[in-house]
Amino acid sequence: MPLLARMITAPLVVEVRRGALAELGTILADQRISTSGRVAIAVGSTYGPTVQEAFAGGLAGADWFSVRGGTINAAIQLVEQVRSQRYDAIVGVGGGTVLDVTKFAAARLGLPMVAVATNLAHDGIASPISTLDNDAGRGSYGVPAPIAVLVDLNLIAQAPPRSVRSGIGEIVSNLSAIADWEAAHALRGEEIDGLAVSLARTAAQAVMNHPGGILEDSFLATLAEGLVLSGISMVVAGTSRPSSGACHEISHAIDLLHPERRGYHGEQVGLGAAFAWFLRGDLDRFHATVDCLHRHELPVRPSDLGFSLEEFAAIVDYAPQTRPGRITVLEESSLTPARIADKVAAFNDHAYARISSDGAAMPEGVVLD
Structure with a gap:
């Protein structure tokens, strides 16, 4: 046999x-x-x-x-x-x-x-x-x-604590990247590799669900192993798809449009993942991502990266151009500049509400659509 x-x-x-x-x-x-x-x-x-x-x-x-x-x-x-x-x-x-x-x-x-x-x-x-x-x-x-x-x-x-925290943003973004890949598979027939998805998802969930922080060896070991698994998932897939979606397109746009202001890669993709979940209308994943990023002192709003809402909207508008041919929630949403501005403003309000008062309430009048 x-x-x-x-x-x-x-x-x-x-x-x-x-x-x-x-x-x-x-x-x-x-x-x-x-x-x-x-x-x-x-x-x-x-x-x-x-x-x-x-x-x-x-x-x-x-x-x-x-x-x-x-x-x-x-x-x-x-x-x-x-x-x-x-x-x-x-x-x-x-x-x-x-x-x-x-x-x-x-x-x-x-x-x-x-x-x-x-x-x-x-x-x-x-x-x-x-x-x-x-x-x-x-x-x-x-x-x-x-x-x-x-x-x-x-x-x-x-190592500088900020660099270690960046790795958390990197690994957390896997879940958003996988959602983009699964959507491209369902809507466009793009080939998907289940083993690669399993490796990338397992790595991200292990870090998100770990109760510790960057001062603990057990958390650092989980983060390190997760980052290794994430790399191997790309080897298995033969593409960066398991860990790169709209989140990375947003980061690439920051690097290209504002090279003098770019931060750590993981900081940018972590925030990009939070925005992508908001854009999909998945409040549960949005909240979980913001909670994790905030708990580990990572950026959750454009201002945390040093960008105004107008600048971040321009970044989102440009992002799909960084990976021609890759389908993510940014491409599928077919957003106009005006619609992007509205989404960015609403995302910012929701993120602020989530990190204030333990996310107990949203600002009055804010509606997720």
Whole structure:
């Protein structure tokens, strides 16, 4: 009888715990990624010196490279530096910028990539996507997913709290992205992958339902594992669909229209997800999303991101242009500028009411339509 199953590309190892970084050499050897320790290690300016000091007596065969900025040029520069020698693998140690640059370089060099995350700002830890700034603004590039993922909670605890909270917004937005994908499947016949949906949804629900916060190891581990699962869901689907819908279109529009004012990616997509739920008329999901974002001190209104209602309305109007061909609630709603302005104003009122008095009452005269 034939084996009716599919092969799924997944990391050889995922380590989420305190002290994981110290085991890097052992993991590389045990998993046959590099038995000699002959690897290129890319680090950023924040944790670079700390990481190098930690391995002063180990990984003697490694060479160290500094990543300067999250641009396509920085990634190409890393490629040119690393290709002058032979390595078993390339290791990225840092936040999203360092990991995205390293993933792109690994793809160009044909080397396996190991991701060592020092913050939890977004789901690029294990994703097959590298997001880099280019001459046109910001682009997403398909790359092989990391072959191994390490998250050292000692380093995560030292990261700026805002960056960790950003990861919460990123993972919470999965549920809105899935709703967009399911609607596109039902209304337009777009192919959908149930396993990818299950992974992305499970990751988001685990974080949303966790009672803890960013000062607790159990919550950080749940968030880290959720972000890894979210990345793997994109590998399974062969697309960013499980975690990218209207929420991400809104974030991309902010990046393109207001590059000097863009915040953390997860902050933007979290608010974008709340707006998307409101636009769908799903008050239960809207309330749950706003409650989660507010509890973790993330933005819930345009002003929290530094935008007026008029500016946010223009962002929503532009958002569908950032992903031509992708169908989300923004495209399906066929909103006119006047209608967008009305929706943004109503969304703002509802969000304010929800975070005031524990969401016990809506402002008088506000009606969800």
